[in-house]
Amino acid sequence: MTPLARIDGVEYSYPGAASPSLRSVDLDIEPGLTLVAGGSGGGKSTLLRLLNGLVPQFHGGRISGTATVAGLDPMRTPIPRLAGRVGLVFQDVETQSVYGTVEREVAFGLENAAMGRAEMHDRVDEALASLSISHLRSRRLATLSGGERQRVQLAAVLALRPQIVALDEPTSQLDPEGAEAVLAACRRLARDGRAIVVAEHRLESMLPAADVLLFVDGGRVAPTTREALAPTAVRHRPGAFRGSEAAWQMRAVAAGPAAPGGSAILENVNLAGAAGEVVVVVGPNGSGKTTLLRTLAGLLPALSGKVERPVGRTAFLPQNPGALLYLPTVRAEVELTLRRTGANGASAAEAAEMLAAFGLTAMAERYPRDLSSGERQRAALAATLAGGPALVLLDEPTRGMDRAARRALVAAVRSLTGKGSAVVVATHDTDLAAELADTTVALSGGTASIVETPA
Amino acid sequence: MTAVPRSDESGLAPRTWLIWSLAAMTVALSTANPVYRGLVALAALDVLLTWLRPERRLKPLAMALLFAAGFAALVNVLASHAGVHVLAHLPADWPVVGGNFTAETLAYGGAVGLGLVAALLAVAPLSLVLEPHDVVDAVPGPLDRTGIALATSLNLISGFGRTFNAVRDAQRMRGWRPRGIRSWNEVLVPVVLTSIEDSVLLAEAMEARGFGGGRRTSYAAPGWSRWDFAVVAVSLAAAALFVSLRLAGAGIDWYPYPALSVPPLNPIPVAACLALALPALARSRGAGVGL
Numbered sequence: 014m015t016p017l018a019r020i021d022g023v024e025y026s027y028p029g030a031a032s033p034s035l036r037s038v039d040l041d042i043e044p045g046l047t048l049v050a051g052g053s054g055g056g057k058s059t060l061l062r063l064l065n066g067l068v069p070q071f072h073g074g075r076i077s078g079t080a081t082v083a084g085l086d087p088m089r090t091p092i093p094r095l096a097g098r099v100g101l102v103f104q105d106v107e108t109q110s111v112y113g114t115v116e117r118e119v120a121f122g123l124e125n126a127a128m129g130r131a132e133m134h135d136r137v138d139e140a141l142a143s144l145s146i147s148h149l150r151s152r153r154l155a156t157l158s159g160g161e162r163q164r165v166q167l168a169a170v171l172a173l174r175p176q177i178v179a180l181d182e183p184t185s186q187l188d189p190e191g192a193e194a195v196l197a198a199c200r201r202l203a204r205d206g207r208a209i210v211v212a213e214h215r216l217e218s219m220l221p222a223a224d225v226l227l228f229v230d231g232g233r234v235a236p237t238t239r240e241a242l243a244p245t246a247v248r249h250r251p252g253a254f255r256g257s258e259a260a261w262q263m264r265a266v267a268a269g270p271a272a273p274g275g276s277a278i279l280e281n282v283n284l285a286g287a288a289g290e291v292v293v294v295v296g297p298n299g300s301g302k303t304t305l306l307r308t309l310a311g312l313l314p315a316l317s318g319k320v321e322r323p324v325g326r327t328a329f330l331p332q333n334p335g336a337l338l339y340l341p342t343v344r345a346e347v348e349l350t351l352r353r354t355g356a357n358g359a360s361a362a363e364a365a366e367m368l369a370a371f372g373l374t375a376m377a378e379r380y381p382r383d384l385s386s387g388e389r390q391r392a393a394l395a396a397t398l399a400g401g402p403a404l405v406l407l408d409e410p411t412r413g414m415d416r417a418a419r420r421a422l423v424a425a426v427r428s429l430t431g432k433g434s435a436v437v438v439a440t441h442d443t444d445l446a447a448e449l450a451d452t453t454v455a456l457s458g459g460t461a462s463i464v465e466t467p468a
Numbered sequence: 469m470t471a472v473p474r475s476d477e478s479g480l481a482p483r484t485w486l487i488w489s490l491a492a493m494t495v496a497l498s499t500a501n502p503v504y505r506g507l508v509a510l511a512a513l514d515v516l517l518t519w520l521r522p523e524r525r526l527k528p529l530a531m532a533l534l535f536a537a538g539f540a541a542l543v544n545v546l547a548s549h550a551g552v553h554v555l556a557h558l559p560a561d562w563p564v565v566g567g568n569f570t571a572e573t574l575a576y577g578g579a580v581g582l583g584l585v586a587a588l589l590a591v592a593p594l595s596l597v598l599e600p601h602d603v604v605d606a607v608p609g610p611l612d613r614t615g616i617a618l619a620t621s622l623n624l625i626s627g628f629g630r631t632f633n634a635v636r637d638a639q640r641m642r643g644w645r646p647r648g649i650r651s652w653n654e655v656l657v658p659v660v661l662t663s664i665e666d667s668v669l670l671a672e673a674m675e676a677r678g679f680g681g682g683r684r685t686s687y688a689a690p691g692w693s694r695w696d697f698a699v700v701a702v703s704l705a706a707a708a709l710f711v712s713l714r715l716a717g718a719g720i721d722w723y724p725y726p727a728l729s730v731p732p733l734n735p736i737p738v739a740a741c742l743a744l745a746l747p748a749l750a751r752s753r754g755a756g757v758g759l
Contacts, residue, residue: 065676067672067675071671071672071675091681092675092676092680093675093678093679093680093681094678094681096675096676096678096681103669103673105669107627108627108666108669108670109670111600111619111620111670111673111674111677111679112599112601112619113601114601116687117599117688120687121677121679122677122678123685123687124685124686125677125678125680125684126678127682127683128685129685130686130687133685133687134687153523153599155523156523169677307637310637310641312637312640312641326643328641329637329638331637332634333634334638336631336634336638336662337635337638337639337642337658338658339654339658339661349642350642350643353642353644354642382661397638397641
C-alpha cells in the first residue's frame with residue numbers, strides 16, 4: 014500500500030531549544046488508525062505539526078531530512094495549501110474556535126479555500142452528518158459540551174476533505190461519553206480510507222481499534238505493541254489515615270447559577286469527608302463538578318446551605334493550572350506557595366521534596382511556560398500542593414498527563430492523605446477514580462449521590 | 469440541500485450594524501454639545517438593550533462606561549482651572565491640580581465623558597449583538613482579514629475575563645491577597661502571558677485551517693430587508709448632517725467657558741439623534757424574529 018505520508022530522517026529543533034524535539038524520524042503513514050503514544054514533552058505534538066507544515070513553517074526552528082505528506086512537501090508547501098489535504102485538530106477546543114456558531118465554525122476553512130457558497134453548504138452538511146452532529150448546526154459553541162465541541166472541530170477539518178487527519182489528545186478534556194463519541198468518529202473515518210493519526214494519553218479505548226501503534230520518546234518515533242501500551246490494572250488502596258470525624262462538610266448546599274437569572278447548578282448537596290479520605294467526584298461535562306469544588310474552596314459563595322472547611326490551608330488546583338505559573342523557575346513557583354503559607358525556614362527542603370515528588374528536579378530551574386503541557390501540569394500541582402494543606406481540591410488533575418505524571422500524582426495524594434489532608438478530586442478519569450477513591454460521588458442533575466464506598 | 473443562510477442572524481444585516489455603529493459614533497464625536505451626545509447615548513442604549521443577546525453580560529460594558537466617563541471628568545476638573553463658578557480651591561503652588569475647581573470644568577469634563585459613553589455604546593453592538601462571524605461579514609471583502617482580526621479580538625476579550633478570574637482564584641488559594649497595585653502583578657502577569665499563549669494557539673489553529681492563503685469567500689449570502697435600507701439611510705443621513713453642520717460652523721458645539729451656559733438646541737439635530745434609535749423600532753416591529 015502506498016503511504017499517504019513518508020518521513021525520512023527528519024530532525025527538528027524549536028528556536029532556541031537546546032535539544033531536538035524530533036530525532037531521526039523515519040515513518041510511513043498509511044490509511045487507517047495510527048495511535049501515537051508517549052510521555053509529555055516527548056515529541057507527539059511536534060510530530061503532528063510536522064504533518065501539516067506548522068513545524069517548521071509556523072514555529073520556525075531548524076529542520077533536516079525529507080517529508081512528503083499527501084503528495085506535498087510540508088516543509089515548503091504553504092500551510093493554507095496543505096490544509097486541504099492534512100487536517101489537524103488541537104487539544105484545547107476553546108482556543109481553536111474562530112467563530113461563535115457551529116455552522117460558521119465548520120465553514121471557516123472552506124471560506125479560506127475561497128469555495129463557492131453552494132459547495133460550502135454541501136460540505137458543511139456532509140461534515141456534520143459524518144459525525145452525527147447535524148442537529149447541532151445552529152447552536153452556539155459556548156452552549157455545547159466538550160465532546161460536542163471537539164466533534165465540531167473535527168467536522169471543521171473534515172469539511173476540507175483531507176486525506177490525513179491528525180488529532181492532538183482529542184479526549185483529554187472529555188467525559189467518558191464525549192471521549193467515546195470522538196473515538197467512534199475516528200474509527201469510522203479510518204474505515205473510510207483516511208489516515209487518522211491520534212496522539213493520546215488515554216489509550217484504553219483506542220488500543221483495540223488502532224491499526225498502527227507508535228511510541229514517541231525523546232523525539233524518537235518507534236513502533237510498539239498493544240502489550241507494551243496496555244494500561245496496568247488499577248488497584249485500589251484505601252487511605253492509611255482516615256479520621257472518623259468530618260473534616261469538611263456541605264449541608265443542603267445550593268450553588269452556582271451559570272448566568273444572572275439562571276437556576277442553581279447544584280441543589281441540596283449534602284456531602285462530607287474525613288481527614289485522610291479521598292472523595293472523588295464524577296459526572297459528565299457541565300454537571301457541576303467545578304462548581305462544587307469552587308464552593309467548597311470558598312471561591313464561590315453558596316446560595317444556601319452551609320459549607321465547613323478544616324482549620325488550615327485549602328489548596329485548589331483549577332483546570333488549566335498552568336495559567337497560574339509566571340515566575341522564572343519551577344522552583345520559585347513552589348517556594349512562593351511555601352512562603353505564602355507560612356512555611357518559612359523549611360522552604361528549601363520542602364520545595365526540593367515537592368519537586369522530587371512530581372519528577373521535576375531536573376527541570377526545577379527551567380521557566381515553567383517553556384515546559385510541555387503535561388510537565389506544566391505537574392509544576393502547577395507541585396506549586397499548589399506545597400505547604401501541607403489541610404484540604405486539597407483537584408479539578409481534573411490528570412488532564413494531559415502521561416502515565417509517569419499520573420503515578421506521581423497518585424503518590425502525592427497518598428502522601429498527603431497519610432499526613433491527614435482531606436482530598437476531593439473532580440475527574441473524568443475513571444482509572445484515577447478507581448485508584449484513589451475512598452468515596453465516589455456522582456453528580457447528575459444538580460444533585461450528588463454516593464455511588465461507592467470501598468473499604 | 470437546505471437553503472443558504474443569510475448572514476443576518478441578528479435580524480439586521482451585519483453590514484447595517486457596522487454602518488449604524490460608525491454613524492452613531494460619528495455623530496457623538498462630531499459635536500461637543502452634551503445634549504446631542506446624551507441623546508445619542510440614550511438611542512444607542514435603547515438599541516443595545518432591545519437587541520442584547522441573552523447570553524451576553526452588560527456588567528463589563530457598564531464598568532467601562534463608568535470608568536471612561538469618570539476618568540474624563542476627573543482629569544478635566546483636576547487639570548483645568550478656568551471658569552468663574554468656583555466650587556473648591558487647592559493651593560496654587562501644587563503642581564497641575566493647584567487652583568480653582570469650577571462648575572465649568574466639571575460640566576465640560578462631563579460632556580467629554582458623555583461623548584465617550586455615547587461612542588462606546590455605539591460600538592457595543594458589534595460584540596454584544598453580533599456573533600464573531602457577523603463582524604467578518606460586516607466588513608467589505610477586501611478588509612475581511614481586518615474583520616477576522618476584530619472578531620478574534622472580541623473573542624479574546626471574553627477569554628481574558630475568564631482567565632483573569634481563574635488566575636485570581638488560583639493565586640488566592642496559594643495565599644495571595646490584593647495589597648496595593650504591585651500585588652496585582654501576581655495575577656496580571658500570568659493572565660497576560662496566558663492570553664498571549666492563547667492568541668498564538670488561535671493563530672496556529674487558523675493557519676492550520678487555511679487562513680492567510682489568499683482570496684476568501686463568505687459562507688453567508690448577503691440579504692437586505694427594508695429595515696436594513698431604512699436604518700442605513702437614517703444613520704448615514706444623521707452622520708452627514710452633523711459632519712456638514714460642523715464643517716459649516718453651524719453651532720452644534722457647546723463651550724462652557726468663561727461662564728456656564730445652557731447648551732444650544734436645534735430640532736433637526738435632535739431629531740437626527742433620536743432617529744438613531746431606529747434599529748430598536750425595527751426589532752419591535754418584527755425584524756429578526758424567527759430568524
